[in-house]
Amino acid sequence: MNGMLISLDIVLLFSLATFAYDEYHGSEQTDSARNIWQRQTLMDGFFGLDETLADTGVELELSTTQIYQQNVRGGISTHRKAGRFSGSYDLELSADLEKLFNIQGARLYMLTEGSFSDGINRPSVNSFFGVNEDAGGDRSIDITELWYEQSWFEQTLRIRLGKIDLTGGFEHHGCPVAFDCSTYANDETAQFLNSALKNNPAIPFPDNGLAVAVYYSPADLWYVSAAVADAQADARETGFQTAFHGEDYFFYIFETGITPELNSVNGPLQGAYRAGLWYDPQPKERFSDSTTCRDDTGFYISFDQMLCRENDNSEDTQGLAAFGRYGWADSKVNELARFWSAGVQYQGLIPDRDDDVLALGFAQGIFSDDATSFTDDYESTLEIYYRAELSPWLALSPSAQYIANPGGDKSVGDAVVLGIRALMRF
Numbered sequence: 001m002n003g004m005l006i007s008l009d010i011v012l013l014f015s016l017a018t019f020a021y022d023e024y025h026g027s028e029q030t031d032s033a034r035n036i037w038q039r040q041t042l043m044d045g046f047f048g049l050d051e052t053l054a055d056t057g058v059e060l061e062l063s064t065t066q067i068y069q070q071n072v073r074g075g076i077s078t079h080r081k082a083g084r085f086s087g088s089y090d091l092e093l094s095a096d097l098e099k100l101f102n103i104q105g106a107r108l109y110m111l112t113e114g115s116f117s118d119g120i121n122r123p124s125v126n127s128f129f130g131v132n133e134d135a136g137g138d139r140s141i142d143i144t145e146l147w148y149e150q151s152w153f154e155q156t157l158r159i160r161l162g163k164i165d166l167t168g169g170f171e172h173h174g175c176p177v178a179f180d181c182s183t184y185a186n187d188e189t190a191q192f193l194n195s196a197l198k199n200n201p202a203i204p205f206p207d208n209g210l211a212v213a214v215y216y217s218p219a220d221l222w223y224v225s226a227a228v229a230d231a232q233a234d235a236r237e238t239g240f241q242t243a244f245h246g247e248d249y250f251f252y253i254f255e256t257g258i259t260p261e262l263n264s265v266n267g268p269l270q271g272a273y274r275a276g277l278w279y280d281p282q283p284k285e286r287f288s289d290s291t292t293c294r295d296d297t298g299f300y301i302s303f304d305q306m307l308c309r310e311n312d313n314s315e316d317t318q319g320l321a322a323f324g325r326y327g328w329a330d331s332k333v334n335e336l337a338r339f340w341s342a343g344v345q346y347q348g349l350i351p352d353r354d355d356d357v358l359a360l361g362f363a364q365g366i367f368s369d370d371a372t373s374f375t376d377d378y379e380s381t382l383e384i385y386y387r388a389e390l391s392p393w394l395a396l397s398p399s400a401q402y403i404a405n406p407g408g409d410k411s412v413g414d415a416v417v418l419g420i421r422a423l424m425r426f
Contacts, residue, residue: 037391041425057099062426064089065134065189067419071124074413075406080124086117086135088189105152111145111165125415126407128336128365128379129196133188134421144208144235156217163239164211166227166253167199173259175272175304178215178225180205180255183272183304184323184345185361189423192343193399194383196363200300202327202339204280206251209233210243224256231282252279262305266312266319271305284333287370298329310348318348323361331368338366355389367408374408385421393425 036042045051046060053060066087071078090113097106119135121127147162158170169181176183185197192198199205211229218224231249232242257274280296304323311318324342331337343361348354364380385399401417 040392042393043426046426057096059092059094061092062090063189064424064426066422066424067119067132067134067193069120069132069193069417069419071120071415071417073416075125075127075403075415075417076412077124080120082123083117083120083132083135086115086119086132088113088115088134088136090189091141105150105155107149107151109145109147109149110143112141113139113144114141115139120417125403125417126409126412127194127381127403127415128367128407129194129201129363129381129403131195131381131401131403131415131417132193132419133195133198134193139236142236158215160211160213160215162210163208164213164227164229165208166205166211166213166229170213170215170223170225172215172217172223172257172272173221173261173270175259175270177223177257177259177272177274178213178255179203179227179253179276180274180300180302180325182302182323182325183270184321184359185304185325185341185343189421190387190395190397191359192361192383192385193419193421194361194363194381194401196339196365196381197341197343197361197383200302200325200327200339200341201365202298202329202334202336203253203276203278203300204251204296204298204329204334206231207233208235209237210239221258221260222256223259224254226252226254228252231280249280249282251281253277264309266309267314269306269309271303273301273303275299275301286332287368287372288332293333296330296333298327298334300325300327302326316354318354320344320346331370335368335371335373336365337368340364353388357387358385359387360384375410376405376408378405379408380404395423397421397423 068085070084093110095108097103115136116138117135118137119132121130125131145163145165147160147164149160151158166179169176170178180200185192188198206229209230211227213227215225229251230239230243231251233239255276259272261268261270277299281294283292283294284296285292302325307320309319322344327339341363345357345359347357349358362382364378366378367374382402385397387395387397389395398420403415406412406415
């Protein structure tokens with residue numbers, strides 16, 4: 001009954017929002033009312049401030065993500081209400097230092113984040129991966145990224161220094177790359193909610209912290225990138241305490257890839273193909289005999305590829321696309337020994353809904369045979385979502401997840417999680 005009620009609630013909320021959108025766009029409303037829905041942001045660029053700042057090279061963005069989720073079957077509880085509502089807000093600032101101070105090829109970026117609720121995973125689902133990557137706990141506001149980037153040779157060489165999210169990535173031919181990025185599965189505020197469909201959990205990425213990342217494109221379609229990061233970082237701290245005091249462990253990662261374009265009757269089909277290696281020097285305990293070893297290593301591969309386009313407009317991204325990931329880690333010291341994921345998305349499937357996205361993704365993690373904390377060999381997750389762009393500043397995304405063997409525990413039933421997400425840009 002609870003599952004039916006939440007399903008009806010989601011459908012009702014989605015229907016009402018779509019109806020309101022259609023009313024504003026289709027009925028005889030005033031120009032000002034229609035303009036609200038046509039704006040790029042709700043406050044129309046902070047009431048014009050964005051345009052003034054843009055002339056000086058400064059860009060400012062404020063957004064919030066609100067999520068409701070409920071476990072309607074299986075897991076460890078379908079009745080606990082803790083974590084059903086969660087939310088986050090992001091304030092981003094980007095400064096072109098060439099415009100501001102005439103420093104050629106220089107850029108500064110800052111991201112501040114706040115959130116509430118840990119989500120329903122621990123109290124209700126017990127998934128190893130996590131069913132809500134956006135749930136960041138109760139935090140007022142933290143500076144989670146603050147870095148300086150310098151580029152040379154028409155941006156073919158770039159160095160980034162500061163407090164960095166390694167999975168934030170560079171861009172090559174318009175594709176997100178370096179490290180473990182994806183065009184279609186890399187953003188919990190607009191794409192998949194399950195953590196396994198945001199990044200590769202077989203890579204032990206440190207939290208956002210002090211790091212240096214280098215990107216170089218020696219040829220038109222080819223890039224290489226490497227980074228060194230504080231392995232003990234905490235995104236809520238500056239990073240100087242963990243990076244330069246005590247044990248001073250640093251995480252290393254290297255990635256290379258190509259971004260080819262396939263030919264089609266409607267124009268080029270952009271793709272990205274990546275391969276990477278990582279090294280973690282931190283001491284880790286062997287599962288077999290509890291002895292300690294260091295110098296853990298692993299590798300990963302990933303791809304995303306547009307498969308067909310609806311029309312020949314190079315700036316129109318409507319069409320079918322696919323993505324995939326694979327990762328390997330040493331099963332002697334890592335709970336997750338192997339991981340893979342794959343999925344598809346279609347933008348503009350419904351006529352006259354050109355910006356809407358329907359996506360389906362599957363992920364599976366294989367646990368180490370030596371780890372004693374699991375009674376099953378794997379956990380799998382299947383997620384489907386539909387992102388409805390009601391306006392440039394408002395998107396609603398109903399989603400459904402099926403989690404098999406949550407936490408690798410045979411005693412926990414397969415879980416079904418339903419939810420809805422609202423993303424609003426101010």
